[in-house]
Amino acid sequence: MTFSLTITTLSDVLFHGDAKSVTLPGSAGELTVLAKHMPLVTPLRQGTITVRTEGGEENFSVEKGILEVSREKVTVLL
Amino acid sequence: MQSKAIKSKIRAVGKTQQVAKAMEAVSAVKMRKAQEKALIARPFALSALSILTRISGATDLREHDFIKSREVQRTLMIVMTSDRGLAGSLNSAVLGRAVSALAERGRTKETVGVIALGRKASDYFHKRGWNMVLARERMEDFPALAGLETVASQALELYKKREFDEVLLCYTNFLSTFRQEAVVRKILPLDMQALREVVGGIVPVKGKFSDLYTSAPYRESEVYTLEPSPEDIFENLTSYLVSIFLYHGALEAKASEFSARMVAMKNAGDKAEDMGKSLNRQFNRARQAAITKEVSEIIGGTLIEI
Numbered sequence: 001m002t003f004s005l006t007i008t009t010l011s012d013v014l015f016h017g018d019a020k021s022v023t024l025p026g027s028a029g030e031l032t033v034l035a036k037h038m039p040l041v042t043p044l045r046q047g048t049i050t051v052r053t054e055g056g057e058e059n060f061s062v063e064k065g066i067l068e069v070s071r072e073k074v075t076v077l078l
Numbered sequence: 079m080q081s082k083a084i085k086s087k088i089r090a091v092g093k094t095q096q097v098a099k100a101m102e103a104v105s106a107v108k109m110r111k112a113q114e115k116a117l118i119a120r121p122f123a124l125s126a127l128s129i130l131t132r133i134s135g136a137t138d139l140r141e142h143d144f145i146k147s148r149e150v151q152r153t154l155m156i157v158m159t160s161d162r163g164l165a166g167s168l169n170s171a172v173l174g175r176a177v178s179a180l181a182e183r184g185r186t187k188e189t190v191g192v193i194a195l196g197r198k199a200s201d202y203f204h205k206r207g208w209n210m211v212l213a214r215e216r217m218e219d220f221p222a223l224a225g226l227e228t229v230a231s232q233a234l235e236l237y238k239k240r241e242f243d244e245v246l247l248c249y250t251n252f253l254s255t256f257r258q259e260a261v262v263r264k265i266l267p268l269d270m271q272a273l274r275e276v277v278g279g280i281v282p283v284k285g286k287f288s289d290l291y292t293s294a295p296y297r298e299s300e301v302y303t304l305e306p307s308p309e310d311i312f313e314n315l316t317s318y319l320v321s322i323f324l325y326h327g328a329l330e331a332k333a334s335e336f337s338a339r340m341v342a343m344k345n346a347g348d349k350a351e352d353m354g355k356s357l358n359r360q361f362n363r364a365r366q367a368a369i370t371k372e373v374s375e376i377i378g379g380t381l382i383e384i
Contacts, residue, residue: 039302
């Protein structure tokens, strides 16, 4: 089961496509988002984002940012 | 005119034409780059905006300092101009618009603080004795977010401390290469409509990532879990958004500056070419006149000898 994930910074779109899961450093602790996660908004702290897709794994480092999980898609703003 | 004087004038005009042409080409490239940057930043800004819209709908933030409008007594005006001239009426339009917007609101010099970004703005307001909160010169050609974040946080801080009751931004909106428009937008208290206009303001939507532009509609029933607290996230996002707001304004101002300069230089180059042509004609006429005179003198001389 996959969901639509977008990771974007002001100067670039880092990831835009379907993902199986994504693990992020939330301000309240590490969290993993799967498909059908409940709607959530939370700031991110410094750490690494791991995206798992059908094709494999991708990592992005993060300084600060915001995660939004809605019914349709997951958006990460760095 | 002496043919020698004309010749040096022709050379000068030719040089001017060359400079104008070079500047035109450089401005054209820079303009395209500034537009591109603005386009890339758009998905980000739109996402941030839609998150903000959704959480402000999901939780009651109407009483929050950043949203609730209060009686305006003092205004903070952020003005963006270029550092250098040779860009037609671009800067005078922005400065005129800023001053007239303040006059419309009934503000006087005593009740206004100015943040001037760009040398033309800082010179203008400084010379006329306005209250300067911050003046920055030598703006980069392609502004970085980091530089504007400090401006944004300073503006937010002053607003929070109630030193100002309203924050406005005046810059040049880029409509097309031939049309730029000086606009004034309200930044604080937050106005979603105005934010949307700024972010949506750049170039038609097409191509790569264009599906990101259509943000999902806000649904009342959707309940968001907000961690740690709605207020925290809201403040976090607001400071983000205000800097993005400024960033976009700066990009638009830059795109406008370059295109205005490009057009101004094109006109100058064309004019120089016309002038060169007419000077050339003048020079040929003068040369011909000199030859004719010489020939007739020689003929006159021989006639006398005979």
